[in-house]
Amino acid sequence: MGLIWLKHPVLWHSSRVPSGYDYTAMTDAQKLLIVTRWHNWYTADWDYGQTTLAxxxxxxxxxxxxNGAAWIRARKGGTMISDSGNNLKKPGPTDKLTAALRYTTARQWxxxxxxxxxxxxxxxxxVAGMCVFVMALLLGARPFYWPNEAMGHSPPIATRAGWISIAIMPFMIAFATKINFVALLTGTSHEKLQVFxxxxxxxxxxxxxxxxxxxIINDIMMGEMVSQYKLSPWYWTGVAALVPQTYLIALSWGVFRNPYYEIFKKLHFIASGIFMAALFIHVNFRLTSWDYFWATLALYVLAWLARVGRTLYTTRLGLPATLTSVGPDxxxxxxxxxxxxxxxxPGQHVFVRALGLGVHALTSHPFTISSLHSGEGKEEAELELVMRVHGGLTHALARRVAGKAAWATRVVVDGPYGGLHVPLQAYERVYLLAGGSGATFTLPIFANLAATLKAGGVxxxxxxxxxAVPDGDNYAWMEPAVTAAAAQLPDTAVGVRVHYTRIEEPTKGSESDASVDALRGRPVLGDIVREAHASARKVAIVACGPDEFLYDVRxxxxxxxxxxADGFGTCKDMFLHTETYSW
Structure with a gap:
């Protein structure tokens, strides 16, 4: 039988010359309709596919x-700010517009x-804009079905839906990659693009x-459903693509994805491969349909090769690593x-694959880097990751070090990714807020910013x-780094507050340090943000923690x-960056 869907010699595009129409059975109006824009089957890829791309x-x-405007705006304040002139004025039009836009990035339900x-x-x-565009393009032109069978076998709404669908494909894949070209342009880390x-x-x-x-409806009305299903390869290839696509959509919701993420991820790749292969055959070489596959393939392969190439260069067959226990869980x-x-x-994360962990060596997980890069003039730099023990990889690591001083292994590191795209030293006051192990994100930023302030000129x-930590044991691992960073600056330039959320337990460590305020109970994050808003003209807030923690900050x-945005107060610029535990 061979590849009945593949022409020999191979054609990359089908002809745009109309054929197969019975013009004698059509009225003059119908003849005109099938060649007008938005209705012409032979230009549907331009009308709908290219419009979706645009x-x-x-x-x-x-x-x-x-993103570029935010980058420029942040760097305009990169030198010391005078206490006179326009800086003391109320928020101006640009400040108000920026605040209104930032409201949308902060507001959450x-x-x-x-x-x-x-x-x-x-x-x-x-997402709403995407929905409005797709629905308007899909439903805007009439009719949805041809009034005359002689006008073609493909219903107009089915034709346009197919081209819109295939034109979305390259962007759907682009949003998913770790080395993400959309992220490079927009300054948004790859995990935050997962929603798109x-x-x-x-x-x-x-x-x-x-x-x-x-x-299906058209073929049933024409009495051709059975014959088309038996004889046309496009029916079974369409079904072969739709089944894995249904699986991918249904099981990608968090309630199914999160509890068994590693299994989900592997099955997701398998189902995606089947879907793409079946869809490639289904669309055949109609008009420019295969061009969208080449674009998708180029985006994915370039991102994959860049990531794999960088990982091999960085870690080769694995880097030596030492695992120690630093507190409860x-x-x-x-x-x-x-x-x-x-x-x-500071603030970047890496994906780690720990070798020698049996089945867990097949999985990689993201962790925030809790140390500063300090490899200048040295043969090697130390990259530190502090992990909260949950299940899976972290549980397996905790078992390896249980009852031991340390455990030596080798790891493969993929990254770094993410981080801040705005210089915090350009803001008069910076608030770093962390919930529990969220300090792994804010601590290196604190240390780096403290060193920058000590050098001056910002x-x-x-x-x-x-x-906020449960008790002193959970603060102990970060206490030396916090104390060292705070010691670089006078009390007027730094403030450290440690909230112990288990109020029945005694605090440890920080009570002996006069530079640290040891407080009992959860921090009232709303009050801290309002304090920040009233404290300076330009304020940056960086937060990392559980969802509820970030919700209060947002x-x-x-x-x-x-x-x-209403023009009240002296604060003209409030920047917010948040990181969550997972995505």
Whole structure:
């Protein structure tokens, strides 16, 4: 039988010359309709596919321009700020517009009963815009079905849905990669683009269904359903693509994905491969359909090769690492990285694969780097990761070091990724807020910023480091680094507050340190944000912690952004960056 779907010689595009129409059975109006824009089957890829491409490209360009504007705005305050002149004025039009935009990135909703936290308003608006565009393009032109069988076998709504679906595909994949070209343009870390990966996949699935069912309805009305299903390879290839696509969409929701993430990830790749192969055969070489596959393949392969190439260069067959226990349900992994192979900035994270852990060596997990890069003039740098023990990899690591002083292993490190894209030293005051092991994110930022302030010549005048931990044992691992960073600056330039949330337990360590305020009970994050808002003209808030912790910070920052947008107060610029434990 051979490859009945593949022409010989291979054709990359099908002809645009209309054929197969019975013009004698059509009215003059119908003859005109089938060759007009938005109705012509032979230009549908231009009308719908390229329009979809233009929409996504325009949205990414707009996000890139906003990111560039934020980058420039932050660096305008990179030198010491004078206490006179325009800096003492109320927020201006640019400040108000910036605050209004930042309100959308801070505002978040939750369903307390189910402990579900929505993405920020900006992401919700982005997804809503995607939905409005897809639905308008899909449903805008009429008719949905041809009034005359002689006008073609493909219903207009099915044709346009197919092209919209396939044009979404390259962007859906681009949003999912770790080395992410969209992230490079927009300054958004790859994990925060996952919401767009998931929702673009949902809209691709919706348009796939709209593409499928009109053909079934049309063939039933024409009495050709059985014969088409038996004789046409496009029916079974369509079904072969739709089944794994349904699986991918249904089981990608958090309730199914999160409890068994490693199994989900591997099955996700397998199902994606089957889906892409079946879809490639299904679309054949109609018009420019295969061009979208080449674009998707190029985006994915380039990202994959860059990631694998960098990982091989950095770690080769694995880097030596030492695992130690540093507190209740806390372990520290110290990795020796040869000088020059890898550099990282405060707040970045890496994916770690620990060799010698049996089945867990097949999995990699993201962890925030809790140490500063200090490899200049040395043969190697030490990369430290402090991990909270849960299940899976961290539980296996905790078992290895249980009852031992340390455990030596080798690890493969993929990264670094993420981090801050705005210089914090450009802000007069910086508040670093951490919940529990979220300090692994804020601590290196604190140490780096303290060293920068000590050197002088920057706008930043004071740093507030606030951390909430259950007890003194959970603070002990970070205490030396916090004390060392704070010791570089006078009391007027730094403040450290440690909140012990288990009030019945005694505090340890920090009570003997006069530079640290040891407090009992959970921090009132809203009050801290309002304090930050009233403290200076330019304020940066960086937070990392559980979802509830970040929700309180986001809500308070959103309120402050509205105050700035209304033109009240002296604060003109409040920057927020948040990191969560997982995505």
């Amino acid at each position: 929409f996504f490209c325009a949205a990414i360009l707009a996000a890139a321009l906003l 939750r369903l307390r009963a189910t402990r579900w936290y929505a993405p920020p308003l900006a992401a919700v608006l982005g 990966h998931r929702w673009s996949a949902v809209f691709m699935y919706i348009t796939s269904l709209v593409h499928t069912f009109p053909f 806390l372990v520290r992994l110290s990795v020796c990285v040869p000088a020059g192979r890898m550099k990282w900035a 706008s930043c005048q004071r740093i507030e480091f606030v951390v 809500s308070a920052v959103a309120e402050s952004q509205l105050v700035i």
